[in-house]
Amino acid sequence: MLLEVRDLHVEFHTRDGVAKAVNGVDYSVAEGETLAVLGESGSGKSVTAQAIMGILDMPPGRISGGEILFQGHDLLKLGADARRRIRGQEMAMIFQDALSSLNPVLSVGDQLGEMFVVHRGMSRGDARAKAVELMDRVRIPAARERAGDFPHQFSGGMRQRIMIAMALALEPDLIIADEPTTALDVTVQAQVMELLAELRRELNMGLILITHDLGVVADVADRIAVMYAGRIVETSPVHDLYRAPAHPYTKGLLKSIPRLDQKGQELYAVKGLPPNLLHIPPGCAFHPRCPMAQAVCRTDVPPLHTVSEERRSACHFWKETLDAR
């Protein structure tokens, strides 16, 4: 396994109390595998990613339990310096908004080249040549001429390509992409996702794709982990999940995708709001919004039931959910 997250707990100490953002997340990514992590805002998907990268703001954040095994080593036991060397070289991250994720006062060539100066000790000139190569690689037209341009001179899609180039610069084994296409036009989204998937294939990297867009996931991911209130509620190979969700929350998400064959009908929405992380409901955190909730859901936290060899569902009534499609 390339990456294994085991029983990870992250909490934030705020003025109003302790917000439990991540409550026992387990997931794993194999070499060359794409795992999509799906969930609403506040479900803990980004916080988990930041904990893996080691860029969580601490304080107020605190990792209160669990382990993160990367190529067999527990990252949480490593010192700050060792973790810094892993970032960029072994694992890298692509952020949502490329305009704000690129430094406005440095040219993109400088920023790309910096990866090689910092981690490989290259001279500025060599690093610049490498930067141009990378820009070519992510198919930025006239890369050599544009290396001196500043981030705001590029279009949104081009900027996200530059972010991808930066993340891939040192050929890490694991890439975490945090909603990489959310800020882009739909047409550009497809291009950028395709580019990312293609480079991932060529370099045989593991990819964690964080998103709330089910449409993006279907084409790219091998497996899906659905998060709710800081827990994994369902993991499954992509196609099984789309065919028959084993958790009512996943089911609700799938039903809320607009479909061409249901023109004129009201679009389904999972009713209610995501839980307040300061006061997560007892029992199953999803029960106040769940159409199938019974008395047991209010009291007992559902364990991750084994649905099949490759599928897990944290629902007391996963069998009923599977059958009720």
Added chain:
Amino acid sequence: MPEQKPWDDATGGGAISGAGAGGAMDLAMDEGTTLEKTPGGPEGTGPTGRPRSLWSDAWRDLRRNPVFIVSGLLILFLVVISVWPSLIATQDPLDCDLARAQEGSRPGHPFGFDGQGCDVYTRTVHGARTSVTVGVLSTLGVSLLGGVLGGLAGFFGGAWDAVLSRITDIFFGIPVVLGGLVFLSVVTSSTVWPVIGFIVLLGWPQIARIARGSVITAKQNDYVQAARALGASNSRMLLRHITPNAIAPVIVVATIALGTYISLEATLSYLGVGLKPPAVSWGIDISAASQYVRNAPHMLLWPAGALAVTVLAFIMLGDAVRDALDPKLR
């Protein structure tokens, strides 16, 4: 081709062909997007597509701003005469003739004479050096000390920040003139250094606060987080990503403060604790002239006018720089 890592080879030719397999339509659409966004064509290096940054934009704005041009020329003139006062004033400012005390304008002595019979024109020109020296050196000292301390406090936060913020609060509580009277009255040196030292001592908390706030804002930017996620060290984030993005407010406040430091030097000299004769300073001359203001107002007006114009020039410059560095005003 999962095992191929095309950018291992140094030529980059392999990289292009490897990536090209993706789809021709995709590539065509990319070019469309780029053309639309760069008026200079895909090369992006035409006259309109020249690399622009906050600083080059600011410079372009400044050159068109009449406030900047006027204040800039004034300051240039001031700097030149403070380095070479003999260019326009050939007499010795300390060569005085008591017999001519308080005399008005004469040929060769356009501003008249002061209470000691010294040439007011010569003293006014030579006084610029003191003001510019005090202003520039104090500003440099204040910016360095305040900028570094405030920046570090903002970046590391926590206990560092708490301690520094309380210290700045304490310094803000010290009344400047009263502090100057106490601090400088125990100093016997008549050079500019004690004055500069005092201004730096009292002035740094202002810049430290600005720098702290500005670094905290810059620190929260996504690109700092992104740099961290790609393995940048603390010092690299601070020097390369935060400082260039946080320094603009510090420059603006420091430029405006330069003018106030010059007037503070004059105030302290007026009160007799700043520079002391035989040093030549506008503050000293204003102080000496103030008791004769009814009989011989010219003795007061010229040094006071020079002081006012100088302070105004620096504050105007600061204003112009602030406008140029604020992207919201473009």
